[in-house]
Amino acid sequence: MAARWSSENVVVEFRDSQALCLYVPCSRRFLYLVNLDVPTEGHRKISRQSKWDIGAVQWNPHDSYAHYFAASSNQRVDLYKWKDGNGEVGTSLQGHTRVISDLDWAVFEPDLLVTSSVDTYIYITGLLFPVKWNKKNANCLATSHDGDVRIWDKRKPSTAVEYLAAHLSKIHGLDWHPDNEYILATSSQDNSVRFWDYRQPRKYLNILPCQVPVWKARYTPFSNGLVTVMVPQLRRENSLLLWNTSDLNTPVHTFVGHDDVVLEFQWRKQKEGSKDYQLVTWSRDQTLRMWRVDSQLQRLCANDILDGVDELIDGIALLPEPDKTLHTQDSEPQHSFGHADEEALKDDFQNNLLVGRKSDQLGLPQTLQQEFSLINVQIRNVNVEMDAVNRSCTVSVHCGNQRVKMRVMFPVQYPNNAAPSFQFAPTTTISSTMKTKLLKILNDTSLQKVKRNQSCLEPCLRQLVSYLESVVNQEDSTSSNPYALTNTVTPPLPTFARVSNAYGSYQDSNIPFPRTSGARFCGAGYLVYFTRPMTMHRAVSPTEPTPRSLSALSAYHSGLITPMKIRTETPGNLRLYSGSPTRSEKEQVSISSFYYKERKSRRWKSKREGTDANNRPIKAAGKVIIQDISCLLPVHKSLGEQYIKNSAIIEPFVFDAVSLVSVQVWSLATVATDLCLGPKSDPDLETPWAQHPFGRQLLESLLAHYCQLHDVQTLAMLCSVFEAQSRLQGCVSSSGPFPQRSSNVLSHSRYPSFTSSGSCSSMSDPGLNTGGWNIASKETEHTFTPWCESSPDDLRYGNLTYADHRERERDQHDKNKRLLDPANTQQFDDFKKCYGEILYRWGLREKRAEVLKFVSCPPDPHKGIEFGVYCSHCRSEVRGTQCAICKGFTFQCAICHVAVRGSSNFCLTCGHGGHTSHMMEWFRTQEVCPTGCGCHCLLESTF
Amino acid sequence: MVSVINTVDTSHEDMIHDAQMDYYGTRLATCSSDRSVKIFDVRNGGQILIADLRGHEGPVWQVAWAHPMYGNILASCSYDRKIIVWKEENGTWEKTYEYTGHDSSVNSVCWAPHDYGLILACGSSDGAISLLSYTGDGQWEIKKISNAHTIGCNAVSWAPAVVPGSLIDQPSGQKPNYIKRFASGGCDNLIKIWKEEDGQWKEEQKLEAHSDWVRDVAWAPSIGLPTSTIASCSQDGRVFIWTCDDASGNSWSPKLLHKFNDVVWHVSWSITANILAVSGGDNKVTLWKESVDGLWVCISDVNKGQGAVSAITEGQQNEQ
Numbered sequence A: 001m002a003a004r005w006s007s008e009n010v011v012v013e014f015r016d017s018q019a020l021c022l023y024v025p026c027s028r029r030f031l032y033l034v035n036l037d038v039p040t041e042g043h044r045k046i047s048r049q050s051k052w053d054i055g056a057v058q059w060n061p062h063d064s065y066a067h068y069f070a071a072s073s074n075q076r077v078d079l080y081k082w083k084d085g086n087g088e089v090g091t092s093l094q095g096h097t098r099v100i101s102d103l104d105w106a107v108f109e110p111d112l113l114v115t116s117s118v119d120t121y122i123y124i125t126g127l128l129f130p131v132k133w134n135k136k137n138a139n140c141l142a143t144s145h146d147g148d149v150r151i152w153d154k155r156k157p158s159t160a161v162e163y164l165a166a167h168l169s170k171i172h173g174l175d176w177h178p179d180n181e182y183i184l185a186t187s188s189q190d191n192s193v194r195f196w197d198y199r200q201p202r203k204y205l206n207i208l209p210c211q212v213p214v215w216k217a218r219y220t221p222f223s224n225g226l227v228t229v230m231v232p233q234l235r236r237e238n239s240l241l242l243w244n245t246s247d248l249n250t251p252v253h254t255f256v257g258h259d260d261v262v263l264e265f266q267w268r269k270q271k272e273g274s275k276d277y278q279l280v281t282w283s284r285d286q287t288l289r290m291w292r293v294d295s296q297l298q299r300l301c302a303n304d305i306l307d308g309v310d311e312l313i314d315g316i317a318l319l320p321e322p323d324k325t326l327h328t329q330d331s332e333p334q335h336s337f338g339h340a341d342e343e344a345l346k347d348d349f350q351n352n353l354l355v356g357r358k359s360d361q362l363g364l365p366q367t368l369q370q371e372f373s374l375i376n377v378q379i380r381n382v383n384v385e386m387d388a389v390n391r392s393c394t395v396s397v398h399c400g401n402q403r404v405k406m407r408v409m410f411p412v413q414y415p416n417n418a419a420p421s422f423q424f425a426p427t428t429t430i431s432s433t434m435k436t437k438l439l440k441i442l443n444d445t446s447l448q449k450v451k452r453n454q455s456c457l458e459p460c461l462r463q464l465v466s467y468l469e470s471v472v473n474q475e476d477s478t479s480s481n482p483y484a485l486t487n488t489v490t491p492p493l494p495t496f497a498r499v500s501n502a503y504g505s506y507q508d509s510n511i512p513f514p515r516t517s518g519a520r521f522c523g524a525g526y527l528v529y530f531t532r533p534m535t536m537h538r539a540v541s542p543t544e545p546t547p548r549s550l551s552a553l554s555a556y557h558s559g560l561i562t563p564m565k566i567r568t569e570t571p572g573n574l575r576l577y578s579g580s581p582t583r584s585e586k587e588q589v590s591i592s593s594f595y596y597k598e599r600k601s602r603r604w605k606s607k608r609e610g611t612d613a614n615n616r617p618i619k620a621a622g623k624v625i626i627q628d629i630s631c632l633l634p635v636h637k638s639l640g641e642q643y644i645k646n647s648a649i650i651e652p653f654v655f656d657a658v659s660l661v662s663v664q665v666w667s668l669a670t671v672a673t674d675l676c677l678g679p680k681s682d683p684d685l686e687t688p689w690a691q692h693p694f695g696r697q698l699l700e701s702l703l704a705h706y707c708q709l710h711d712v713q714t715l716a717m718l719c720s721v722f723e724a725q726s727r728l729q730g731c732v733s734s735s736g737p738f739p740q741r742s743s744n745v746l747s748h749s750r751y752p753s754f755t756s757s758g759s760c761s762s763m764s765d766p767g768l769n770t771g772g773w774n775i776a777s778k779e780t781e782h783t784f785t786p787w788c789e790s791s792p793d794d795l796r797y798g799n800l801t802y803a804d805h806r807e808r809e810r811d812q813h814d815k816n817k818r819l820l821d822p823a824n825t826q827q828f829d830d831f832k833k834c835y836g837e838i839l840y841r842w843g844l845r846e847k848r849a850e851v852l853k854f855v856s857c858p859p860d861p862h863k864g865i866e867f868g869v870y871c872s873h874c875r876s877e878v879r880g881t882q883c884a885i886c887k888g889f890t891f892q893c894a895i896c897h898v899a900v901r902g903s904s905n906f907c908l909t910c911g912h913g914g915h916t917s918h919m920m921e922w923f924r925t926q927e928v929c930p931t932g933c934g935c936h937c938l939l940e941s942t943f
Numbered sequence B: 001m002v003s004v005i006n007t008v009d010t011s012h013e014d015m016i017h018d019a020q021m022d023y024y025g026t027r028l029a030t031c032s033s034d035r036s037v038k039i040f041d042v043r044n045g046g047q048i049l050i051a052d053l054r055g056h057e058g059p060v061w062q063v064a065w066a067h068p069m070y071g072n073i074l075a076s077c078s079y080d081r082k083i084i085v086w087k088e089e090n091g092t093w094e095k096t097y098e099y100t101g102h103d104s105s106v107n108s109v110c111w112a113p114h115d116y117g118l119i120l121a122c123g124s125s126d127g128a129i130s131l132l133s134y135t136g137d138g139q140w141e142i143k144k145i146s147n148a149h150t151i152g153c154n155a156v157s158w159a160p161a162v163v164p165g166s167l168i169d170q171p172s173g174q175k176p177n178y179i180k181r182f183a184s185g186g187c188d189n190l191i192k193i194w195k196e197e198d199g200q201w202k203e204e205q206k207l208e209a210h211s212d213w214v215r216d217v218a219w220a221p222s223i224g225l226p227t228s229t230i231a232s233c234s235q236d237g238r239v240f241i242w243t244c245d246d247a248s249g250n251s252w253s254p255k256l257l258h259k260f261n262d263v264v265w266h267v268s269w270s271i272t273a274n275i276l277a278v279s280g281g282d283n284k285v286t287l288w289k290e291s292v293d294g295l296w297v298c299i300s301d302v303n304k305g306q307g308a309v310s311a312i313t314e315g316q317q318n319e320q
Helices: A295-300 A309-317 A339-362 A368-374 A432-451 A457-479 A484-488 A506-510 A550-556 A563-568 A570-577 A601-610 A637-642 A650-658 A663-672 A693-708 A712-728 A744-750 A807-817 A822-842 A845-852 A916-925 B314-319
Strands: A030-033 A044-047 A054-059 A068-073 A076-083 A086-094 A100-105 A113-117 A122-124 A131-133 A140-145 A148-153 A162-165 A171-176 A183-188 A192-197 A206-209 A214-219 A225-230 A240-244 A253-255 A262-268 A277-283 A287-293 A325-327 A382-387 A392-399 A402-409 A421-424 A518-522 A526-530 A536-538 A595-597 A624-628 A904-906 A913-915 B003-008 B016-021 B027-032 B036-041 B048-054 B060-065 B073-078 B083-089 B092-099 B106-111 B119-124 B129-136 B139-145 B153-158 B181-186 B190-197 B200-208 B214-219 B228-234 B238-244 B252-259 B264-269 B275-280 B285-290 B296-302
Touching (some): A131 A171, A148 A171, A225 A262, A382 A457, A432 A457, A526 B016, A712 A822, A712 A845, A904 A916, B036 B060, B036 B073, B048 B083, B083 B129, B092 B129, B092 B139, B119 B153, B119 B181, B181 B214, B190 B214, B200 B252, B228 B275, B252 B275
Parallel strands (some): A171 A214, B106 B153, B153 B214
Antiparallel strands (some): A030 A044, A054 A068, A076 A086, A131 A140, A148 A162, A183 A192, A183 A214, A225 A240, A382 A392, A392 A402, A402 A421, A536 A595, B016 B027, B073 B083, B106 B119, B119 B129, B129 B139, B214 B228, B228 B238, B264 B275
């Protein structure tokens, strides 16, 4: 069997039909051949003259033609002949019009080669992307394009025999089953591997969900195994996973060791007399690794567990030993050989040692004795006395002040679908309810394992410990909780059933790497930010970018944890975040593992593990800093406080503003709003000031300027001022800017309590009652006055004059004389609303109400309880300030004797009252009712 | 001047992943890998721990304050695939709702503008976005957009509430007919804009410019200008400002703010939408402001997490 693969400028190819085994990484200029039997000895290179990179390389798999290999480069296939340590180009094949993406030698005919290209023709010497000859049927081959698989018969090249809509996204790889000619496996971008029988193209046989796009999935040459590689661009997901196709829940093994993405892997043929297979992998880290897969591991891929203890023991002894690591380098100048490389080699070697060690635990023991001998006795606080002869063991666990001692008995058939029994010894201190819970957990765990004929003692021990720790923690936290408020929140339970993977493992490759710094604008004018503490440095070099996904953490696990292992001990791992004093350092996986702390970190760790009570908090958490950045914003709270002293009188607040903001703008505004410039009601008299270049046009350019500055404060204020001015000048007339709102009935229903009131609060000031001041007609005045809670308002009726109906002309004139273009009313409202929101955040609610008065579309009408008013004279129910029947004021202020609208207070006993401000002032010094009725209002009711 | 007004020592046991103040800027919520969410009263430079919320079983990635008109409500999302809504009742913070319908880590939560009611958008690594709407009486209605982003969704951000068309056409007394939109970013390197039509969420736009995972999107608050703006940042170190001038919301154009050397994790708009805070893997915080001629300039730089933001802007100089 041979293999091919391409990526950027690296191609891997090796073959192993004979003693001579080769491996070819290539740059543009060279192909490398490496003898896998003596990989450390120099490799051969074949130089080539082409500006194109090598795309795919494959050896001819037939013994008689074994010295041939094909390499594709751009649109051409070169056939190389390997002779006496030298390679020469035999023939060049050309036919494709686009780049060749893949090639495969026929399995049965030595002189047949298939290539595929983006030009969508497949030539058999001459199809599309991944292409693969069937391993059993000489005429059959499979190709894939995007998410489809096509099965071809080489005798009928015009149409595909079968068509499988296999995946939703692109298929990266496909492989035929080694023994069944109808079955194939496809790996795809859609995060799954699917298994197909192409005779049933509609439904896949099985699916392996991976949560990550799968680059390659290939059958193992032995039993029912499958090896997967995740899509390379997911950095640090560098492990290959070995699965048993009959149980796709957990991988049976993980090949850990590569520092970078695995680009290609291939099985090497069994050497004669050896039961082992070799998996050869090539990674972007520029290392070639060979993994021995012994019979032990092979058995994990088998359908049923074979017997044979001798083979087994043999297997354990031979478990993947540290394999030879080979370091190859492109001859390209940017790579330099030197000290760094040697170190890398050493590291690799150590890694491999680790792999070997870890795998020991993975080789599942088949007898109790082996299980006992393999058990990890390093579990914290656990003591196990094992008695293999009597098939039992005694486990004692101390945790806090709790102690559990139990006897575990293993039936003869164990672990083949026969679970051990658990029995508490009398020295156990936990309560009986806990005992039942614990028993259930243990039974569940053990059953789960033995169902698969796996041993269960160690998982059970871990469950036991984690349960006990959680119990102790719970006690701790409830007894010493410093925050009374949080007492109600119980600490998380140790079970975490739905999440079955471990933090930072390969399954997290689609979860983004956590933020450890951040900045956020909050409120109105604050910047809240946090960063990684100074003491936390990144474990990787500062020039290397921060990883993309959380799975990168797997590289920083202090121990190499394989997914399988993690899964069996889920609850224990999840405790990593609990901060419990008993957690073992080895298991600590957190985002902070990515960053290392300066040397002193050792100290806190040990301290932390020693006593829980008074240790200092870890400084993994930086401080959160709150900055006042309001000066960077175009809006200012101090201005907000001073703007609009009185909504209708422009002058005072303009001058307040002048002290702080651009003087010119506000003096312009003052001039522009001067009453002398007020428009006449008759359109024929003169052109309204608004049409003058210094009128609307000037204002618009001002607004445009402040828009650019995002100065919503000035924008809103300008809009409010000119709106106020136009209302004052009576622009809002009967057919005013909001014609649709002039329906009397409607207004009544919307603002029932404010009918027939004056327009602006200051209209009682006779000084302003000059010039063009025309109070709106009776029918419409309530349309723009519902927001008056801020200031005491008086009722004044204007002389309700004109009701001219030259509507169209008047409409036009109304629009023309307004300084603010009515077409943009909505935008002006948005300015005011936005500014209102900012005022709200500042806590300036009255100011907000004042600004929102000028919004053309009022906020949602008040819903809830309202005061119903009965006329004080005729006792009829009244809405508003004037009784419809007797025409008297419904509610007169006891102090100023005008009708009260807006904020008011009255005594519940005598019924007298008035404007809040007047009442407040009166009762500051007085105790009895201002009307002289003798009521002690202060005592009777609350003001 | 820019000044540090508070430095809060959160006493989290592991790294902090998010910190956010409430509407008024009086409370600070933080969340961390230690699985807890903490709330501090930070008024007047103080830092009083109000609540230490435990309920998540994995690192907590993000928190979000709801608008105060609904009460004091905080949402948090976590690696444990859960979204928890916390509420203060009678001075005590308690879990009021828990959503467990995602199959992978929930990375982002964002409350809709208050005008829409209490709606929370959540983006998860299972590729789905869920929208949780409070329907009263302690009930939440769930809508889920599955496979919103292939591989996973990393961020969600709501568009400010805008009313289509003229106000005058609104039938008075009824709730204005808002068009609800939000943006999301994901591992497919895309930013997507979602729009609610007849109660269904539909993909309206797909914005493509990043070459790696999109880590955050932030829809700029509206101050009444006709332009919509979105900021996005990515693993590829780029920060883009997307603008759309037409009312239909169809033509978005990107503008590169800056290419950083490391991943950019977070972007945040100031309330007036003219300053953008950018933070990322390089452990720095930078503030960017658009000048009058449309160029984005860095106006300050927070180094190493200890320095203060210090910059005098042009505008400020003019005013002085």
